[in-house]
Amino acid sequence: MSSFFTEKLAAWYQANKRDLPWRRTDDPYxxxxxxxxLQQTRVETVIPYFRRFVEVFPTVFHLAAASQQQVLKCWEGLGYYSRGRNLHQAAKTVVEDFDGKIPSTHxxxxxxxxxxxYSAAAILSIAFNRKYAVVDGNVIRVITRFYGIPDDIRKETTKKHVQELADDLIDGNNPGDFNQAVMELGALICTPKNPACHLCPVSQYCISLQRMETDVIPYKSPSKKIPHKEIAVGLIVNEKNELLIALRPNNSMLGGLWEFPGGKREQNETLQETVIRELKEELGVDVEIYSKFRDLKHTYSHFKITLHAFWCKIIxxxxxxxxxxxxVWVGLEGVDHYPFPKANKTLLNSLKKMDDLNLKRFLE
Ligand code: SF4
Known part of the structure; x- marks a missing residue:
């Protein structure tokens, strides 16, 4: 069974793989x-970010020498910013401890x-032809369907089982292509809904297809409802027509990114009370609120927020x-030099679209 799977998959991959920018290089960096x-992010989203990133930081030395702000600016909008911060930190380690060579051992x-x-297996197999099988969402879907595994894929035992099967299936001669082929099959053919089994190279022995269970495998137990937070922030303008922004602490979520000061609404608090309290705690100032600018919704991986922005004056x-x-005080023409998380970026884009860009009127 494993040689059938490996051979059919390899031939299919060679004929059908997408031409992606990172498949045109053998540079481990x-x-x-x-x-x-690519972690938690769609291929189409990653392509322009990848191109820009390797243009700005063509080698691990360029990345290691960059400032965190430069790295986060290139990452802005891609989400999961700890990935960018960690990559930057790891580049420094590669330069300092490994003479700039990406390590090739697990x-x-x-x-x-x-x-x-996951990343270790992917990099070692693709860049160094080492025999490590990757298991991501696509691989889990292909393998659980192919073997007809009905177990809950949220469970560690199921993931471990899939890893063992992938370790057994992997082509020792060409592990990088094998890993990419399984992921490609999951992305293009064995899709979450309505898999194109008639085009699948391994359909002949696929158990969930034979049992007509492709709509129930993989099984994922319902997730807990994700919490919702109300966030209220203050837009403060100075006499130079500049807005006040704050740099988040490195060890926090979205660390190293800029934002408008503010925070989470507490129980029994109005949004206006939240802004006044947060700005006192964060900036040590008393503010008066003029009016609401706008609100917007944003979803993170583990919670959702509604962001409410208010015009404020320091009293x-x-x-x-x-x-x-x-x-930092910054004018709207200068904000693009700073990396912002998505919701704050949306807010800035709304500010830029205001008919009258003279923000000073909120000082009066
Ligand atoms: S036959 Fe269908 S369900 Fe089975 S692996 Fe192929 S695409 Fe997935």
Whole structure:
């Protein structure tokens, strides 16, 4: 069964693989960058980010020498920003401890920040032809369907079982292509809904197809409802027509990115009370609220937010970075130099579209 699967899959992959920018290189650095970007992110989304990133940082030396702000600016909009921060940190380790050569052993590469079992297997197999099978969502779907495994794929035992089967199936002569082929089959043919089994190279022995169970395998138990948070932020303008922004602490979610100061609404608090309290805590100032600018919704991996932005005026005190790395006053023409998370970026784009860009009127 395993040689049938491996041979059919290899032939299909050679004839059908997509022409992706990271498949045109054997540079371990670029393969590493692509694998980090591809975590939790669709191929179509990654392509322009990958191209720009390797243009700005063509080697691990360029990446290691860059500032965190430069790296995050290139990552802006791609999400899961700890990936960018860790990649940057790991590039420094590669330059300092490995003379700029990406480690080619499991033990060494696993020591780099941001490299987990999936990334290690992907980089080692694709860049160094080492026999490590990757298991991601696509691989889980293909293997559970092919073998007709009905178990809950949220469970670690199921993932372990799939890993064992992948380890058994992997082509030792060409492990990188094998891994990419299974993932490609999952992305193009063995899709979550309505798999194109009539085009599948391994359909002859696919158990879930034979049992007509492709719509119930893989089985994933229902997820817990993700929490929703109300976030209220203050838009503060100075006499130079500049807005106040804060740099998030490195060790926090979205660390190293800029945002408008504010925070989470607490129980029994109005949104206006949230802004006044948060700005006192974060900046050490008292503010008066003028009006609401807008609100918007955004979904992160584990929660959703509604972001409410209010025009505010400082009535007492000088802003100080009490819970951020630093504060900066910046005009709308200069904000693009700073990396922002998605919801704040949307807010900025709305501000740029205002008919009257003279923000100073909110000072009066
Ligand atoms: S036959 Fe269908 S369900 Fe089975 S592996 Fe191929 S695409 Fe997936």
């Amino acid at each position: 670029k393969i590493w960058v692509s694998e980090i970007m 033990k060494e590469i696993s020591k780099l920040k941001g490299i987990g079992p 007492n005190g000088q802003p100080a970075p009490k819970s951020s790395q630093k504060l």
